Amino acid sequence: MGIRLSLVTRWTALVGTLLALGIIIALGLDHLLPGRALLVLVLSLTCVVPIAVITMRAQIRPILSLFRALEGTVTSYKDGDFSFSLHWPQNDELADLVAAHNALGNVLREQRLALVQRELLLDTMVQNTPVAMLLVGDGASGAGGAGAIVYANVSARQMLGDGRKLEGHRLSEILSQASPALVEALERGGDGLFTAGEGEDEEVYHLARRSFSLNGRKHELLLLRQLTHELRRQEVQTWKKVIRVISHELNNSLAPLTSLAHSGAELVRRGQTERLPQILETIEERTRHLESFILGYARFAKLPSPRIEECPWPGFISRLASQVGLTVAGTLPPEPARFDPAQMEQALLNLLKNAHESGSPAADVTLQVRLAPGLLRIEVMDRGQGMNDAVLTNALVPFYSTKRSGTGLGLALAREIAEAHGGRITLGNRDGGGLMVTLILPA
Known part of the structure; x- marks a missing residue:
């Protein structure tokens, strides 16, 4: 050195x-x-x-x-x-x-x-995820939002832009060519499911959105996930579950009936008829239970075509309120509605009962009716626990239920009724907690 x-x-x-x-x-x-x-x-x-x-x-x-x-x-x-x-x-x-x-x-x-x-790793993961991701800055992301798209992954480009680059375009410009169902879901706000297309082309999507600040400027991340294939897979699993449930219920009812019928026949043979009324009463009770069980499933499977008629709102809401507690938010439209009163009453009763069973205070279970151009929106809102992503994904699937004694038919029946009227149903968690279920019908 x-x-x-x-x-x-x-x-x-x-x-x-x-x-x-x-x-x-x-x-x-x-x-x-x-x-x-x-x-x-x-x-x-x-x-x-x-x-x-x-x-x-x-x-x-x-x-x-x-x-x-x-x-x-x-x-x-x-x-x-x-x-x-x-x-x-x-x-x-x-x-x-x-x-x-x-x-x-x-x-x-x-x-x-x-x-x-x-x-590079993060970009590879984001670009190859099946979830469409849009990062929007400087502006609201509603249907009229003027926010510019800062980032869009491959799925977003394919879903909303036919594969072309979306960065630099206004969100309102992209939405002008998008499905009206997506526009409506963005206007509604919050997370939730919506359906686009009709018939065999019907697709189910889940929309999630998060707001945050980036470099001192407000941005919003939109996540759009297609759930159609997953729902179809879940439906197959659910139908298998339905078969098991029905088989279990039938066995639970038929086995005692067989035993009681055998016991009754033996008592008659012996001449000991004093116990026959009790045996027959038990048989009648089990038979009625089985009949009620089968009719509940049959009502869902064989929903009749709706009989459309004019229905004034005050009388319709009064009948609902006499069966289940609710608070009307806002004012009711002065014009009468056009739907099947019995079917719509059944659908809203199911939704309102679900709202009460969600853990929401009874005073926070509200119903709101709003008119939009060409559409009628009936919203049932609560302040319960809401739904996580897994439940939101499967809530409209027939026989899917998170309740121990639930049949899984309430929301599914409401969906069938809405679609029979040419409308649809959407679910979404509310800001501050709770759930909002919306029936969207032609006005």
Whole structure:
């Protein structure tokens, strides 16, 4: 390891050497020209100063070059290029500065490489997810939202833009060519399911949305997931469950009936008829239970076509309120509705009973009727526990229930009634807790 010579020591030695050289030259000239000390000093300085200047410039030039190199690498760091490093041959303070600068470059280079790898991994995951992702900034994301699309993954481009790039376009521009069901789901706000298309082309989607600030500006992330294939798979599983439930219920009822009938016949054979009324009463009770059970499923499976008629709202709501507690939000439309009163009453009774069973305070179970261009919206709202994503996904599937004694027919029957009227049903969690179920019917 070489001897370490600091900058201060080097410059001090240089200045001392030049002064000594000047003195030696002055003494030599003084011997040659005695009595002319001033002339000797001037002559010596004339020789020494140019040498000093040349020597100083030779010493300073590499330092200035190093400073320019440092400035260049710092500029490269600002531009995100960390591939540069410096070399300083001396063993002094500048060598420490160069070593620290190179070490900083190595750290930044490693961090940048790790960040790039993480970004590539995240981008690969986001681009290949089946969930359509839209990041919208500066503006509301409703149907009339003026927000610009900041980011859209491959699924979003295929679902909303026929594969073309969406970044830079206004959300309102994209929605003008999208399904009306999606527009309505965005207007409704919150998370929830909606259905697009008709008949065999019907598709079920789940919309989720999250707002946050990015670089001090408001953004909203929209997540759109197609659930049709998953729902069909769930429906197959549910039908298998239905067969097991019906088989179980039939066996539970038929086995006692068989036993009781055998016991009754044996008592008659023996002439002991005093217990026959009790046996017949039990048989009648089990038969009625079985009949009620079968009729409940048959009512869902064989829903008759609705008989559309004009129905004034005050009388219709009064009949509902006499059977289940509810609070009417807003004002009822003055025009009478056009639907099958019996079927719509059954659908809303199911929804209102579900709202009461959700854990919501009774006063917070509300019903609101709103008219939109060409549409009638009947909303049943509560402040219960709401639904998680798994329940939202399966809630409209027949016979799916999270209740221990539930049949899983309430929401499914309401959906069948809405669709029989040419409408549909949507579910969504409310801000602040609770659920909102909306029947959307033609006006």
